[in-house]
Ligand SMILES: NC(=O)c1ccc[n+]([C@@H]2O[C@H](COP(=O)([O-])OP(=O)(O)OC[C@H]3O[C@@H](n4cnc5c(N)ncnc54)[C@H](OP(=O)(O)O)[C@@H]3O)[C@@H](O)[C@H]2O)c1
Ligand SMILES: N[C@@H](CCO)C(=O)O
């Protein structure tokens with residue numbers, strides 16, 4: 001007997017998923033055991049790129065998650081509600097769930113996974129992070145014997161596309177954003193991408209898996225790329241860096257009692273493996289003991305790539321259903337109950353890049369140095385190359401410093417008569 005799917009959503013990912021499931025030649029034979037039983041959409045009038053038997057497509061999504069014939073619900077509709085309620089209802093009805101919805105999982109994961117464990121069903125989410133790149137299952141299974149030290153990723157394709165074009169063409173942020181929207185990479189409302197919120201959802205999920213506990217999304221520090229200028233990209237290049245929007249989760253303290261989980265534009269050394277990840281591609285670097293460094297690279301979005309991840313989750317569930325494996329496989333289920341402690345960003349220890357516009361007076365660099373010294377900020381390099389209007393442009397890169405101390409030094413520097421403004425402050429990897 002076939003395994004019956006109820007798919008919620010027939011947009012980019014839903015369509016890619018149906019196309020893959022309808023074209024099984026040369027793929028895993030278990031795919032042939034799957035029947036697309038119902039597909040839920042908002043509007044029946046919209047033209048579709050796939051053909052499905054009459055009666056399969058419906059606007060009654062509640063009926064799908066309550067249908068006793070259906071074994072697996074595939075939630076690829078996105079958004080918070082009604083997605084959350086539909087997933088919870090499906091779980092309550094004993095159905096396994098596959099979802100690509102990082103926004104819902106990063107916010108409601110605790111509620112959803114608790115309900116799933118109680119009901120003895122699995123919630124699979126490979127497509128939620130890194131699109132087609134296998135990274136969720138590798139963290140849950142292949143790498144799970146490692147002690148994870150850090151996860152550093154480029155997990156948003158839209159912002160990586162924008163930063164790559166700014167870097168290669170010297171273009172301005174707003175011009176490239178308009179192009180990204182025209183090409184369909186960025187959302188019509190690109191806020192979640194540009195302001196780092198999409199990446200924050202994704203690193204919260206990865207941190208939870210890597211460090212074995214729940215993450216409160218509110219505590220994830222998040223800064224997007226609106227402030228990154230072509231001037232900074234050009235200075236970064238002169239200093240041997242590229243600017244990337246990184247999502248980072250690492251132990252913050254040596255006793256491992258606190259984590260640092262954050263998203264921000266970052267100067268990445270040109271020799272670092274993440275520096276060469278360009279365009280809409282994603283990559284996730286995982287560091288652990290004893291494995292060392294592993295990097296996952298590939299297409300982080302798009303219909304086919306994301307469908308690959310969705311269907312791999314479906315296949316895992318089909319295999320579980322077919323072999324009557326007990327519904328408590330600890331390599332598939334979520335086993336987190338406690339929240340991880342996340343350190344405030346002021347406690348982060350990192351290098352900084354800062355660009356100052358100053359009056360062209362003697363000893364401005366000396367004054368900057370004195371002020372930094374007062375707060376224990378030691379400088380790795382100081383560059384004064386350019387002028388903007390009548391103002392001298394000074395760029396500094398610090399050694400490792402506690403963020404709180406660095407901010408205090410900057411607050412005092414801002415009051416100096418010789419300082420006009422501090423247009424950019426960026427962290428350095
Ligand atoms: N696009 C990607 O490359 C990608 C990659 C990784 C993860 N994801 C995630 O995958 C999910 C889906 O993304 P997508 O790009 O495929 O979205 P999309 O193209 O906007 O498609 C959404 C689909 O869900 C349906 N839908 C939405 N709200 C509904 C509602 N309230 N009632 C009934 N149907 C509803 C829509 O119906 P209509 O067709 O009738 O409008 C549409 O078919 C999101 O969680 C997204 O974050 C996407
Ligand atoms: N908007 C997301 C889609 C994939 O999650 C991105 O640009 O990466």
Ligand code: NA
Nearest residue numbers: 126129131133
């Ligand atoms: Na993935």
